[in-house]
Amino acid sequence: MTLPSEQDGRAGDELARSLLDSGALTPEWAETFRAVPRALFLPDLVWSYDMATGRSVPVSRAEDPQAWERSAYANVPLVTQWDDGRHTGVEPGAVPTSSASMPSVVAAMLRDLDMTEGMRVLEIGTGTGWNAGLLAHRLGGSGVVSVEIDPSVTKQARDALKRAGLSPEVVNVDGRHGWPEGAPYDRVIATVGVRAIPPAWLEQTRPGGIILAPWGTHHSDQDALVRLTMADDGSARGPFLRMVEFMKLRAQRLDWNRFARHIPEFPGDADVSSTRVTLAELGDRYESVRFVIGLCVSDCAHVVNRSDEESGKAWFFDLASRSWAAVEFHSGKPDATVYQSGSRSLWDEVERALRWWTDHGEPSLDRFGVTVRPDGSVHPWFEAPENGLTIG
Incomplete structure (x- = not known):
C-alpha cells in the first residue's frame, strides 16, 4: 500500500479544507479525501486544463516535480489521455479523451450521491481510478464496481488502486452495458457525459436507487448533472442540479x-x-x-x-x-x-x-428535469414530471 507522504498529506489537508469551506465537500467525505489523494492516481505527464481559455498545458513530473504537485492538488481538471490513446508526445493532442476531474466536481458529485454504509455502487468511467478509490475507501472494495472502456486506462487505474491499497472491482467493458454481474446497485454514478441514459443502467439499479449522470442533448457540448430516482415501473425521473462539463461516452459522440x-x-x-x-x-x-x-x-x-x-x-x-x-x-x-x-x-x-x-422569466436549470422510460427515451419537464416541456 502506498501511503501519502508528509508533503502529500499537507497538500491534501489544504485541498480538503478549501473544498469544505466551499460546500463541495461534506464532513463525512473529508477523511476519505485526505486518505486518498488525487496525486496517487496521476501519470507522470498530465495537461492542466484552463476552462476559461480552453488551453491545456503539459506538466511533467520528471521535468518539474513542484509544478506537477501543484497541479495534482489544484482545483483544476487534468487531461491524462488524448485521442483515445493514439496521441504521443508532450504537446496536447486533438481531442481530450480521459482526465482527472476537478476535485470540487468530484466532491460535489459524491455529496449528491447521498450514500450510506452497505450500499453497492456502479461507476461508469474509471479514468485514473481516483473516484473509484474514494468510493472504495468509504464503502469497502466489495461494494464498488467501476467500468472503463479503454484497456490501457483500465490497467493504469488498477495499478494505481493496488498501490493505494484499495480494491474495487474494475472491469474493462463498454460503460453503456453497465455490469450486470454485480447488480442490483443502490447507486450508479457516471463520470462521462451522455446523450442517452442506457436502459442497462435502469435495469441494474434498485427501485428507489439513484442514477447520477452528466446528461445533455446533441444541441451542444453542454452537460447538466441529473439526479434520477428509480421507480417501481422501471422508469427514472429527477431534476437537473447544475451545469458540468465531461468528456463524452465514446459510443455517443456526435459525428x-x-x-x-x-x-x-x-x-x-x-x-x-x-x-x-x-x-x-x-x-x-x-x-x-x-x-x-x-x-x-x-x-x-x-x-x-x-x-x-x-x-x-x-x-x-x-x-x-x-x-x-x-x-x-x-x-x-x-x-x-x-x-x-x-x-x-x-x-x-x-x-x-x-x-x-x-x-417564463428565464428560469434556472434546477427548475427542469427529465423522466427516462425503461427503453431509455427521455422526456424533459418543467418544475414537475407532469409538466411536459412542449413548445408550441
Whole structure:
C-alpha cells in the first residue's frame, strides 16, 4: 500500500479544507479525501486544463516535480489521455479523451450521491481510478464496481488502486452495458457525459436507487448533472442540479461528418428571412439558456462559427432528416439573415424556445428535469414530471 507522504498529506489537508469551506465537500467525505489523494492516481505527464481559455498545458513530473504537485492538488481538471490513446508526445493532442476531474466536481458529485454504509455502487468511467478509490475507501472494495472502456486506462487505474491499497472491482467493458454481474446497485454514478441514459443502467439499479449522470442533448457540448430516482415501473425521473462539463461516452459522440450531405451547396433552395435575435441570446458554453434550447428543440445539433462577439454564423442540423438552418449575424446590424431548408423549420423552433424561456422569466436549470422510460427515451419537464416541456 502506498501511503501519502508528509508533503502529500499537507497538500491534501489544504485541498480538503478549501473544498469544505466551499460546500463541495461534506464532513463525512473529508477523511476519505485526505486518505486518498488525487496525486496517487496521476501519470507522470498530465495537461492542466484552463476552462476559461480552453488551453491545456503539459506538466511533467520528471521535468518539474513542484509544478506537477501543484497541479495534482489544484482545483483544476487534468487531461491524462488524448485521442483515445493514439496521441504521443508532450504537446496536447486533438481531442481530450480521459482526465482527472476537478476535485470540487468530484466532491460535489459524491455529496449528491447521498450514500450510506452497505450500499453497492456502479461507476461508469474509471479514468485514473481516483473516484473509484474514494468510493472504495468509504464503502469497502466489495461494494464498488467501476467500468472503463479503454484497456490501457483500465490497467493504469488498477495499478494505481493496488498501490493505494484499495480494491474495487474494475472491469474493462463498454460503460453503456453497465455490469450486470454485480447488480442490483443502490447507486450508479457516471463520470462521462451522455446523450442517452442506457436502459442497462435502469435495469441494474434498485427501485428507489439513484442514477447520477452528466446528461445533455446533441444541441451542444453542454452537460447538466441529473439526479434520477428509480421507480417501481422501471422508469427514472429527477431534476437537473447544475451545469458540468465531461468528456463524452465514446459510443455517443456526435459525428459531425454526417451533416455533410445536408447542404450540397449553400444556400441552395433554402428559404430566406430575418430575425432580431442576437448571437449573444443563444448563450455561450456555460449559460443555461443554451441547454434549455436543446431540451425544447429535440434531435437538433448546433454549432456557431464566430467572427467576433457579435458576428458569425450559427448552424442547426436535424438528426433524423436533412433539414437544416443557418443564421448569419452581422456586427452593428440589428437584423440577422436566416436560411432554412427541409421539412423542419429549425430556426423557427429555436426562436419559439427562446420566447418561451423569456416569457417564463428565464428560469434556472434546477427548475427542469427529465423522466427516462425503461427503453431509455427521455422526456424533459418543467418544475414537475407532469409538466411536459412542449413548445408550441
